[in-house]
Amino acid sequence: MTDVAVQMLYGDRSKYMLLISGVCFSTVLMAQGLAMFFGILSFSYATLENARAPIWVVDPKVEQIADNQPLKDTDVDRVRSVAGVAWAVPFYTGQTQARVLGSGQTKPITLVGLDSATLAGAPTRVVKGSVLDLRQSQSVVIDEEVAARLGPDHEHPLDVGDVFEMNDQRAEVIAIVKTKQGQGGAAYVFTTFDRARHYGFSQRKMTTHVLAGPQKGLTDESVANSIMAETGLRAYTEANFKKASSDWMIYNSPIPFVVGLIVGIGFMVGVIVAGQTFYNFVLENTRYLGALKAMGASNFRLARMTVLQASLVGATGYCIGMGLLSLFFRSLPEGKAPLLLRWEVAVLVFAAVFLIIVIASMMGIRRVSSIDAAIVFRS
């Protein structure tokens, strides 16, 4: 009887479209809410994705990447001395202002200082120029966002060879890179650690992080533990630092509440629209379901047909919703919007749609079970 159930569903196109559009709308609402959640979370650890290192050593009080507690210069050597550490270099990240040449206007940027000898943590997605040229005097690497912000106008972003100012110091663009956007629309300027002292706001201790790598054969985790044990500093593996940064965002911002509200509304829309429409679909078919019951269809068989119909509606609505959202996200400029369609989004929304379908099915089954087969003899 599965073919009969499918035909009953597909046979009335307008009702079918109404049914799947309810699930589809609900899927889009929930998925975009969750994608926004993961997108904003990913902004919280953008620096970790723009400057890659296996181990990040920070002040013991630091709980997330954006918290820049300065370290002593000697801390780099202390980390290097820990058994199992293959290399360790100073790293600086902080906020400063860049001045657009000619206009005197300033724009906020995130300044990153890399170890000049190794350039450890340098960005890898180079659009133009060479990052290795950072060793030239007054040179900086900028990301596309900085290029756009500091250009004379939107049509003319900064290019390799162009010049701008930070802290009254001249900076020449030697490469343009792609980066992941950070919180507050942060745009990145990379330079050497020593030069960052001049470009950034003057402070006594410049090292905000020590980047380190484990010796061959050792895990990041074990070496990070050794660093913590021997130096008293906090050492995160890259994955742990990402998680700590995300967790900090979850517990210290209103984002989970806002996203929870969006997802909750999406779920309620799904239950109300899809559930109610499906219930109406069953209601409108009461007479035919009654006829099937009279002809010998058991409640169990009719319930199976109802579940199949609800599942088809759920699966189709979910696939269309996720497909449309995916196409919409693809049409957006890369990295600009805080939207991340991760597999977790697909799984969580699927689970929610499944729940909606269970509720809709139960409403339908309840109705089907209560149909009196003798209804067919009443005019």
Add this chain to the structure above:
Amino acid sequence: MSPDIHLHGLKKSFRSGDVITPVLKGIDLDVSCGEMFFIVGPSGCGKTTLISILCGTLSADSGEVMVLGHDLRSLSQNRVTEFRAQNVGFVFQQFNLIPTLTNCENVAIPLRLQGKSARESRQAAALMLERVGLAEKINERPNKLSGGQQQRVAIARALVHQPALIVCDEPTSALDSETGSQVMELLRPQSQDKPRTVIVVTHDPRIYHHADRIAEMEDGVVRRTLSQAEALRTFGISPQT
């Protein structure tokens, strides 16, 4: 030989709040195998309740309900459902054809309920539609057909699984007399068919001459049971009508 249907002391009441309304007040009835048996009477006399009970869609409060050798009152709900799927064909007043299925798919439903494959069921359904004169309408949907044609599809659906009992509820009320007569002819078993008992509830005196016997109900009881000849005489109907 025991009758196909044996009802004795059958009673049924409906409750609405505190009010109990007796609808069947002690029905005694025997219908033999192969009979075309009509139940007639005014609206509200209990005809529909009676056929609902004898096909198992409604349970009696008391009395004996023996149908095709099964004591329906002693069977579980699941067994009664199974009994209907195996033994009963239905022709409803409002046809109850599923509008989103083709005529062939509608006719195939009883076979699907018996567990036959979709292909086998459709083949048998197509043959049955041919037999009722709708070979060219097999793949159309019911809403494209006239009332008479829809009722013929419904009859094909009732006959396709060759049930021993066919229950018809006002099968000709929506049809003109010629179409109604054709519909009744379709219900009468042909020589190649298995014997079947046909119970027809009707208000329509134009088809009384198709009956072998007629039970006249009034106020929840069978007032009298008449042979065809007696019925035609009593109701003043010509056999040729």
